[in-house]
Amino acid sequence: MELIYGKTMTISPEAERSIAAYRHKVFIELLGWDMPVQDGFxxxxxxxxxxxxxxxxxxxxxxxxxxxxxxxxxxxxLSEVFPQLLNGVTPPCSPEVWELSRFATVDFSAQTTNAMSQFSSEICVELLHASIHCAYQHGAKRLITVSPLGIERLLRRMGVHAHRAGPPMTIDGHHIYACWIEIDEITIKALDALSEKTYDFTDMASGRHSIQD
Structure with a gap:
């Protein structure tokens, strides 16, 4: 498996289109979410x-x-579309807090693909691990996310330090909630133990980082 990350201007146009087309297949075609769509993206x-x-x-x-x-x-x-998930608390606004969204790990080449596979594939650990490390590289110490309620059980099984930012709600027929993911020793050790890669978070103060295959 190959992991690629970067801003819109640094990844290739082909990669950006691939992500947008993949998101259409997952969130529109598979999960049936009501989202902006244009020409299959x-x-x-x-x-x-x-x-x-x-x-x-x-x-x-x-x-x-x-x-x-x-x-x-x-x-x-979260701040613009789903602030109600925070139960009246002001949405976070800090360089140390980043939002994780549009997270999915469906491998459409697998033999079975269903709505639950959005978070149940083996790819999930690697993608979450890489996403947390990428956010850390940009100065994040915490992640906030809007997620289906099922992700709560998955994060708990992984051993990730995650907790609710507000009570779950049903919006447009989907059971979702706001979730904090702490980028701390608990989360890092849990994902290191499950992952095929090891990301170096040891020098948190200086922000230095490396990836070991």
Whole structure:
């Protein structure tokens, strides 16, 4: 599996289109979410030049996972579309808090593909691990995310330090909630133990980092 990440302007146009087409297949065709669509691509107002993407490709080169990272110092999905999930608390606005959104790990080349596979594939650990490391590289100490309620059980099984930012709600027929993911020793050790890669978070103060295959 190959992991690619970068801002809109640094990844290739082909990679950006692949992510948008993949998101359409997952969120529109598979999950039936009501989202902006144009010519088979799923994009919204939060896909812009400062957006950071993480993409996973399988051995055949097909996209099998994606994630989107946004700083909370600019408008983001939770603050603009789902602030009610915070139960009256002001949405975070800090360079140390980033939003994780459009996270999916469906491998359409697999023999079975269903709605639950959005988060149940083996790719999930690697993509989450890479996404957390990428956010950390940009100064994040915490992630906030709008997620289906099922992700709560998955994060708990992984051992990730995650907790609710507000009670779950049903919006447009989907059971979702706002979730904090702490970028701390608990999360890092849990993902290191499950992952095929080891990301170096040891020098948190200086921000230095490396990846070991």
């Amino acid at each position: 799923e994009r919204d107002q939060f896909d812009h030049e400062d957006t950071v993407y993480v993409m996973a490709r399988n051995d055949s080169g097909a996209v099998c996972g994606c994630a989107r990272l946004l700083p909370t110092t600019s408008p983001y999905l």
